[in-house]
Amino acid sequence: MSLRVFLAFPAFVISMYIAEPIPLSAQTSSAEEALIKRARAIHEKVINLDTHIDFAPADLTGERNYTQRLETQFNLPNMIDGGLDALFFSIYVGQTREAQNPDAFTSAGYERAYKLALEKFDAVQRFTREIAPDKIELALTAADVRRIHAKGKKVALMGVENGYPLGEDLSRVKEFYDRGARYLSLTHNGHNQLADSHTGERDGWKWNGVSPFGKQVVAELNRLGIMVDVSHASKESMRQTAALSKAPIIASHSAPRALCDVSRNMDDEQLLALKKTGGVIQVFAYSSFIKTTKPDTAERSAALATARKEFNLPNQTGPGQRARFQAALKALPAEHLAQYEKKLIEIDKESPGDPPANLKDFVDHIDYAIKLIGIDHVGISSDFDGGGGVIGWNDAGETFNVTLELVRRGYSEEQIEKLWGGNLLRVMEEVQRVARELQK
Numbered sequence: 001m002s003l004r005v006f007l008a009f010p011a012f013v014i015s016m017y018i019a020e021p022i023p024l025s026a027q028t029s030s031a032e033e034a035l036i037k038r039a040r041a042i043h044e045k046v047i048n049l050d051t052h053i054d055f056a057p058a059d060l061t062g063e064r065n066y067t068q069r070l071e072t073q074f075n076l077p078n079m080i081d082g083g084l085d086a087l088f089f090s091i092y093v094g095q096t097r098e099a100q101n102p103d104a105f106t107s108a109g110y111e112r113a114y115k116l117a118l119e120k121f122d123a124v125q126r127f128t129r130e131i132a133p134d135k136i137e138l139a140l141t142a143a144d145v146r147r148i149h150a151k152g153k154k155v156a157l158m159g160v161e162n163g164y165p166l167g168e169d170l171s172r173v174k175e176f177y178d179r180g181a182r183y184l185s186l187t188h189n190g191h192n193q194l195a196d197s198h199t200g201e202r203d204g205w206k207w208n209g210v211s212p213f214g215k216q217v218v219a220e221l222n223r224l225g226i227m228v229d230v231s232h233a234s235k236e237s238m239r240q241t242a243a244l245s246k247a248p249i250i251a252s253h254s255a256p257r258a259l260c261d262v263s264r265n266m267d268d269e270q271l272l273a274l275k276k277t278g279g280v281i282q283v284f285a286y287s288s289f290i291k292t293t294k295p296d297t298a299e300r301s302a303a304l305a306t307a308r309k310e311f312n313l314p315n316q317t318g319p320g321q322r323a324r325f326q327a328a329l330k331a332l333p334a335e336h337l338a339q340y341e342k343k344l345i346e347i348d349k350e351s352p353g354d355p356p357a358n359l360k361d362f363v364d365h366i367d368y369a370i371k372l373i374g375i376d377h378v379g380i381s382s383d384f385d386g387g388g389g390v391i392g393w394n395d396a397g398e399t400f401n402v403t404l405e406l407v408r409r410g411y412s413e414e415q416i417e418k419l420w421g422g423n424l425l426r427v428m429e430e431v432q433r434v435a436r437e438l439q440k
Ligand SMILES: [Zn+2]
Pocket: 161, 232, 253, 386
């Protein structure tokens, strides 16, 4: 096992969370070495594309930015370490509810969201054009992705998460296209003016699917050549979108619901509807949507909190905090780390917890989706800096581990190439071909 595979997680985390121990370098058999070598060769050859990574504009354009190794799951040094080639930066704007802001669905609410979206578009443009143009370049087509990758540069793309900032202005779809958007998800968490969100399973429905304006937006996305993204949409919104769209649709970051029953995921019927459009589900490594874990007992929570306090570690409260926690852990002097490790083993013995999803759980979701809808309709995304948290692929620096696990399960180079971006690029090309037809 190469050092890099273990670097991001100290040994104790691995021992805590992975039931089957991975052989350590000293005992690595020659068969294992050959497998790693083969995986490494495949990883270096194919274009590794991640369709969903969140960011704060300041992390792209501030004094401290993604050219440095920030305490984030994604940044350029991590991307280089992990051999990740391309990513969609998420132009994400959260959903405002009327309960929080009475003007959420008026022009004032839309205007606030629109300004936030523009800030993110501008940040990606500035990062790729002014801050790191020698390292990363913006792609607008599948051909761009291949061209930029062939030059040895990293590839940035943009996808809009949530159609809310469109307001009720259809011309903004074209504006977002011109700014570089190549996918747009109709909703986020909470219903908007375009469609119902998956959160309606808890809150009730607003439109019973896609709104009349949402239908116009889908047609406009098709006409322009922007991929329609159904992640976060309700089942009914998703099914209506699949029927409405004249081009293949995508789920930029979702997982099969059969293996983790949360409304955010997609059931078999939805996956089959997505396949029928020719589209692709980009299975995401968001721990709590890959595996539902039982909450810690009060005893365990208290013991963990005390240990963190003792070693001056941040209180780890959610997936978004994990990168920060990991960075603090890496910064501990070796002696303190060893003491902390000892403490965790004691806590584990006295009050064991339900471990978060690991790489095997994640790849189980990929396997499941492939068995149901076929290798041509499945891809990979991380949801880094908006989630993530899968042990073994918890930052961009650990990206090789995914390829290694795929090779371990017997996937061929051709199959891995499809999963790691080939399918997504095929859909992107098809969406752009349909757009040219529609514009005739
Ligand atoms: Zn999301």
